[in-house]
Amino acid sequence: MRLTAPPGADWLLRLPMTDALKQVSLIMMLRKHGINDTRVLRAMELVSREEFVDAAFIDQAYEDTALPIACGQTISQPYVVAYMTEKLAVEPDDVVLEIGTGSGYQAAILSHLCRHVYTIERYKELQKKAVRNFDKLDITNVTTIIGDGWLGWPPKAPYDRIIITAAAPEPPQALLDQLKTGGRMLLPLGESRENQFLVQIDKTEKGLEQKELLPVRFVPLVKGRVNPRKQKKN
Numbered sequence: 624m625r626l627t628a629p630p631g632a633d634w635l636l637r638l639p640m641t642d643a644l645k646q647v648s649l650i651m652m653l654r655k656h657g658i659n660d661t662r663v664l665r666a667m668e669l670v671s672r673e674e675f676v677d678a679a680f681i682d683q684a685y686e687d688t689a690l691p692i693a694c695g696q697t698i699s700q701p702y703v704v705a706y707m708t709e710k711l712a713v714e715p716d717d718v719v720l721e722i723g724t725g726s727g728y729q730a731a732i733l734s735h736l737c738r739h740v741y742t743i744e745r746y747k748e749l750q751k752k753a754v755r756n757f758d759k760l761d762i763t764n765v766t767t768i769i770g771d772g773w774l775g776w777p778p779k780a781p782y783d784r785i786i787i788t789a790a791a792p793e794p795p796q797a798l799l800d801q802l803k804t805g806g807r808m809l810l811p812l813g814e815s816r817e818n819q820f821l822v823q824i825d826k827t828e829k830g831l832e833q834k835e836l837l838p839v840r841f842v843p844l845v846k847g848r849v850n851p852r853k854q855k856k857n
């Protein structure tokens with residue numbers, strides 16, 4: 624018998640042994656906590672979280688915890704990323720809109736599961752870093768946009784799936800309008816950080832169907848763009 628690496632695991636073989644073990648245990652942790660969609664697990668395996676965390680937190684890259692990134696924002700906890708990805712139920716031909724690019728980790732995971740991801744971020748500094756990571760990982764089906772996610776991105780609407788990775792007090796109307804009939808939106812809803820629920824909204828022929836999934840803690844979905852003079856040039 625000839626031993627070959629399973630598809631998708633080749634990058635693991637290039638990682639230093641300790642990092643590969645950490646990555647594998649992260650995948651096992653996700654399975655243990657009920658993530659069982661193999662496409663989602665495979666995407667989580669393909670994207671090394673280490674690329675997306677700040678240098679100061681590199682030791683915690685594979686831990687199941689949210690971590691600070693630039694501009695006072697956070698990269699989400701891997702379990703929540705996997706859970707949201709699973710619930711989004713992305714099809715290979717789907718076009719997905721993400722609000723809140725942050726580090727780019729969630730968009731990178733989605734890029735392996737759908738045709739194209741459009742992702743909007745308020746901070747230019749975060750958008751630039753995310754683009755550098757996508758380039759480094761040869762991810763070519765993610766388009767980043769600097770702007771206000773409350774308004775969505777009308778040029779490419781309607782979207783099959785919309786994922787919001789910052790908490791809003793109510794679902795943004797522009798985003799509901801930009802969701803296809805038959806499409807799904809996931810977002811954390813809640814006024815305060817202590818009182819948020821991940822919510823799934825399905826847009827059907829009959830209207831919107833809303834379901835609460837999980838208590839979560841996300842940074843707020845802020846209204847409006849960042850003052851251009853406060854945006855870092857590089």
Ligand code: SAH
Nearest residue numbers: 698723725726728729744745772788844845
């Ligand atoms: N998906 C990210 C985590 C996002 S944290 C990841 O995988 O790392 C939430 C992000 O939403 C932050 O970067 C924040 O700047 C951004 N954000 C908040 N309000 C926004 C808005 N109105 N439009 C676009 N981005 C917004």
